[in-house]
Amino acid sequence: MVFGIETGFGYWDPLIWVVLFVLMFIGGYLIAKYAAQRATPFRADELESEIFLSGWGETVEKDLRFPSKHLYWGFRKALESAWYRSAVEEHSGILTTYIFWIVILLLILMLLIAFGGAM
Amino acid sequence: MNIMEHIAILVVITPLFGAFSTPFVSLAGKKAADIWVGIFSGLTFVFSILLGLKVLRSGIVIYTLGAPEPAIATVDYNGLIFPVRILLEVDALSALLALVISLIGFFAAIYSWRYMEHDTGVEKFYTLFLLLLTGMLGIVLTGDIFNMYVFLEIMSISAYALVAFRKETFEAVEAGIKYLVVGSAASTLILLAVAILYGVYGSLTIAQIAHLIEVSPSPLIWGALALYLTGFILKAGIVPLHMWLIDAHPAAPSSISALLSGVVIKTGAYAIIRIFFTLYGVEVMNRALIGWIIVVIAVITMFVGGSLGLIQQDLKRLLAYSSVAQMGYIALGIGVALIAFNTTAGDAGLVGALFHLLNHAIMKGMLFLIAGVILHQLGTRNINEMGGLIKKMPITSACFIIGGLAIAGVPPFNGFVSKLILYEASAMISPALAVIAIISSALTLGMYLRVIQTAFLGRAPETLKDIRDPPASMLIPIVILAILIVIFGILPSLPVDSIITPAVEAVKNQASYLSAVLP
């Protein structure tokens, strides 16, 4: 067997995964094709293609793009006060903080390893 | 003159000669310098392959500088036999790293031909580029701790200068100065560790010091270990000393970013492995304590890199945070291997760490090269200003999507295999570690999906009209690396059985590293 690999206590065979993926892809494609045949076709020139926001027709630019900061907005908001505010503050780009962390890490490692490193 | 006999030193001196001859060749024009650098980085790659084959065929290769024969590492002084000369000691781990370094270096050199076409002073760029390559290859091949420090400085100083190469932008100069200050602080700590070891044992050869540590461990060496660890954690860009990386990697020219993120930080990981497993040896150290220190640092690194990468708007900065997170995975593997040395979990940890090291070098090298393509074609690094690139530059975009999914650990690409091995290895130590590793992987997937959604899919802004795939010399390295990602994903046993497992055996077998030098 050339494709698989032992991972400690398991086994991973990419070939089976690829075959399954291809099968599922074909299945999904067939379903989508079938659905497209059955469904009422989308008419781009009629009212349905108008953008419709919260109850009344709104004229929105057709070239509306989606800025990347809105992706995972919820995750960022949830961790805003617990993690992101302090983390972004810490990455201030001020050189002395870099040296500060070197000193802190050296101190911690010195205390731990110098006194507990030997067997 | 038999080339195979001198192959170890040829790997180091080929880029060195290329570096100092480039200023003369560039008198004949930029084209000549381009080809010259291509030839020398390509030769280095060929020599690295030959060196790897020699190591796989005949075990550890010793090359003693200045000796009558390359294999004579020791001198006989009134019956006292000890190594005194600088020597290169190449085992399978060193050969693996040399192969990765020269591979990425070769592709970055080819890529630089067109990427640097608008810059002035390209001959200085090429000189520093080849010196960077020399330094990295020297670090991984040497068998002498002071020589390792010297090569570390060669690598670091050329890296400082290369980060600040585009000196007309303020960002590059600032990042270069910051990198210079913190990098020199780390180098000083490493030099201090070398001085302590030399003061205690009176030798600089790794094998000799390892032998003496085994015979009579002095309490002073643990201070040296702490200094070493701090220095190399900074060089590897592991939290909390990762901040220079976030500044330096985006500011450098992209072919240099690919080298910095792909392989320069890996030399730090290599040095940590070499120091733990060969220089000190697992027998004398408190494996549980030191292993858990590394694991805790690794877990923090994965979370910090993943979560802060998620909120970046700058493509290269995002890739730099991703590098931090992936260094966390490599450190996790090293820590697990220390805690559970010589068990199934420990072996899996080492295999995972080294395989992820190889994979990350390929993936992140390619992703930074693509970021450079985007910067070269679009002139921006802000992902909000991109969009619909998949229609404009299909090949580049396909490669980016492959690389992004691979680094996030999506099957069937290579990143998934190495991460799977790391998850299982860490789950055998503590399931919580595997959980954090998987969460961090999900964060990585999130940050790459953001880039793919915003920059590559969707509708292109009006400003990006005449954008197309880059010229062939920039595209071919990217495509080859993407093909490697897919091959290593579909056939993971190909690299694991042929190069990773011998390297793991070499890491575990300290006795053969020692006996190759000592009588």
Add this chain to the structure above:
Amino acid sequence: MKMSEKPYELSVIVRTVARLLFGLILIFGFYVIVHGHITPGGGFQGGVVTALAVIMLLAAYGYEGVVTEVREKILERFESLGAIMFWTLGLVGVIATATYFADVLYKGTPGELISAGTIPLMNIAVGMKVASGVAVLVIIMSIGMYYSRKYQKAEKEGAEE
């Protein structure tokens, strides 16, 4: 006393002494380089001494006075040449069926000038590299000072207007 026409130059005494000592310092630098293997010193130290000659000229005459005489492009090439020379001397060992950096040339009697094989040649290579390297560094720094002085002067004149 009337101010000099050239404010970047030091007094005529300093300039004269610098002119006289220039050759002497060069020769002393060469002496330290060439005798590196038998006396204290060597390529690096001698190279720095040699570069000091240029630095002294810079101090006495200013960047504007030296730039016409010493061209840093040529010094840069000398630096690369020194490195290539060092590299090639290492390769001599490989060609002579030993290892890189092996000392295979005529060893001679210890203590004499022509002895120790390739080591004096390597000292010369290192001296070449260090001398031109340090000189280039200082010249480049003085270019920076020259431009910052020019900038300040322009700013001052702008403020006066």
